[in-house]
Amino acid sequence: MKKFAFFKGCFIPIRLPHLERVSEMVFKDLDIELVKLDDFSCCPEPIGFGLNDKLTWLTLAARNIAIAEEKGLDILTICNGCYYTLKQTDSVLKGNKELKDKVNDIMRDTGHRFEGAFEIKHFVHAILEDIGLEKLGEKVKHPLKEIKVACHTGCHLISPVEIFRFDDQYDPVILERMVSALGASVSDYDLKTLCCGWTLSNYGSKASASNLIRDKLKSMKKTQADCITVTCPQCFYQFDTGQAVASRSYSLGFSLPVLFYPQLLGLALGYKLDEVFYERHRVKSSAFEAKLEEMLE
Amino acid sequence: MILKADYESRDESFKTKKSSEICFKCGICCVVRGYSCHVSYDSEKFNPRYTFVYDCLGSSDPARNPNIWLCVSCHKCEEVCPYEVSPIKFIEEMKSQAFEMGLAPSLIMSEVENILTTGYAFPISSVTLRLREELHLEPLQMKAIEDLRILSSKTGFIDKMLKAKENHI
Numbered sequence: 137m138k139k140f141a142f143f144k145g146c147f148i149p150i151r152l153p154h155l156e157r158v159s160e161m162v163f164k165d166l167d168i169e170l171v172k173l174d175d176f177s178c179c180p181e182p183i184g185f186g187l188n189d190k191l192t193w194l195t196l197a198a199r200n201i202a203i204a205e206e207k208g209l210d211i212l213t214i215c216n217g218c219y220y221t222l223k224q225t226d227s228v229l230k231g232n233k234e235l236k237d238k239v240n241d242i243m244r245d246t247g248h249r250f251e252g253a254f255e256i257k258h259f260v261h262a263i264l265e266d267i268g269l270e271k272l273g274e275k276v277k278h279p280l281k282e283i284k285v286a287c288h289t290g291c292h293l294i295s296p297v298e299i300f301r302f303d304d305q306y307d308p309v310i311l312e313r314m315v316s317a318l319g320a321s322v323s324d325y326d327l328k329t330l331c332c333g334w335t336l337s338n339y340g341s342k343a344s345a346s347n348l349i350r351d352k353l354k355s356m357k358k359t360q361a362d363c364i365t366v367t368c369p370q371c372f373y374q375f376d377t378g379q380a381v382a383s384r385s386y387s388l389g390f391s392l393p394v395l396f397y398p399q400l401l402g403l404a405l406g407y408k409l410d411e412v413f414y415e416r417h418r419v420k421s422s423a424f425e426a427k428l429e430e431m432l433e
Numbered sequence: 434m435i436l437k438a439d440y441e442s443r444d445e446s447f448k449t450k451k452s453s454e455i456c457f458k459c460g461i462c463c464v465v466r467g468y469s470c471h472v473s474y475d476s477e478k479f480n481p482r483y484t485f486v487y488d489c490l491g492s493s494d495p496a497r498n499p500n501i502w503l504c505v506s507c508h509k510c511e512e513v514c515p516y517e518v519s520p521i522k523f524i525e526e527m528k529s530q531a532f533e534m535g536l537a538p539s540l541i542m543s544e545v546e547n548i549l550t551t552g553y554a555f556p557i558s559s560v561t562l563r564l565r566e567e568l569h570l571e572p573l574q575m576k577a578i579e580d581l582r583i584l585s586s587k588t589g590f591i592d593k594m595l596k597a598k599e600n601h602i
């Protein structure tokens with residue numbers, strides 16, 4: 137059984153705790169043990185916090201990594217933002233001895249030390265590398281064959297590409313392969329790489345973010361998608377609450393429910409919609425629910 | 434004229450990111466919908482002849498340009514720019530300077546304070562506590578607070594934040 141230090145971040149445990157619960161459930165089913173460590177702090181959040189003082193950002197992130205290292209564990213995150221902070225810190229400090237020494241010197245009084253000897257993974261990496269799509273496919277009890285999914289990977293799992301080396305930034309396909317492994321089909325919509333707009337909505341302009349999500353949703357809907365899947369809680373929030381807001385402003389005339397990938401995976405593993413906490417979502421669709429029910433009969 | 438700042442002020446604001454000076458004003462970073470800057474294609478303020486990146490790079494006082502806060506740090510601009518300009522790095526540097534001057538949005542100020550004092554970026558409400566209980570998730574604990582205090586005072590960030598708060602308008 138592969139073991140990870142479970143890095144939950146802030147957004148999921150505080151705003152979307154059902155996504156924490158569903159992640160725990162499905163990773164257990166996939167024989168991945170998530171070890172809970174209560175010494176972690178916020179990753180720290182890369183845009184609102186990280187940009188103001190790079191050294192503090194790197195140091196607090198290095199402290200989080202050090203805590204997992206002290207237990208001899210790789211880190212598993214369930215958020216693109218946490219991955220963006222921790223993976224970049226790990227890579228930057230490993231590549232710059234002077235900076236690494238400086239950060240370790242700052243950390244000395246806390247008793248922590250960053251070595252960079254363990255791996256930082258988002259859950260997508262664990263699925264691809266520690267489980268494998270073939271084995272994942274074998275675990276599927278209910279192939280989601282009638283369901284068409286619009287995949288949104290999000291910016292901060294792919295970029296900066298020279299560090300993350302994960303997917304094609306112009307045509308991301310990996311999440312689509314992960315969805316295909318569950319038996320579902322994928323929607324080939326034209327605004328696939330457009331941002332979810334969470335940062336724009338919070339620190340920039342709510343109206344601009346709403347326009348963005350409207351256009352993205354329309355582009356998904358055009359391909360007859362039944363639902364959306366994401367790998368990041370902020371993206372989830374935009375497609376759920378953000379969609380509810382955009383629907384009111386623009387009378388969209390349709391609703392496209394979003395599922396965090398572990399929820400979609402949960403459905404394929406045999407959980408019911410209410411068991412993956414779909415009832416807690418703002419945006420639901422009776423057409424999607426009926427299709428799923430019919431398929432699972 | 435897009436880069437309208439006089440050379441001296443440009444040199445001052447660009448000193449940390451010299452590469453911004455070589456922007457060729459080709460517009461590629463902002464005009465390809467979905468593949469380039471997410472801000473530019475959508476907003477009423479910008480168009481292919483006056484893009485978001487022109488607005489940020491060409492401002493005479495870029496750290497005081499309120500539009501810098503529209504940037505989502507998605508890296509698209511640096512990925513598509515044929516001249517390795519990296520507008521994202523420039524804009525991020527301007528945000529950092531603006532923070533010090535007390536010009537960051539209130540949400541950023543409160544997020545920074547939350548992280549340094551509670552270890553979490555967001556406040557924990559009674560709704561969070563109830564939801565966690567309903568889902569049989571353990572209560573949230575934060576053991577990092579003392580470490581965060583030590584580290585952020587050693588890096589000088591606590592002082593920087595206090596100064597930013599004083600200046601905040």
Ligand code: SF4
Pocket residue numbers: 469470471472485486503504505506507508509510511520521524
């Ligand atoms: S990083 Fe900022 S400037 Fe660059 S493309 Fe993204 S939003 Fe636009």
Ligand code: SF4
Pocket residue numbers: 455456457458459460461462463486513514515516517518519520
């Ligand atoms: S930043 Fe690069 S892509 Fe954008 S206008 Fe300047 S040269 Fe062109």
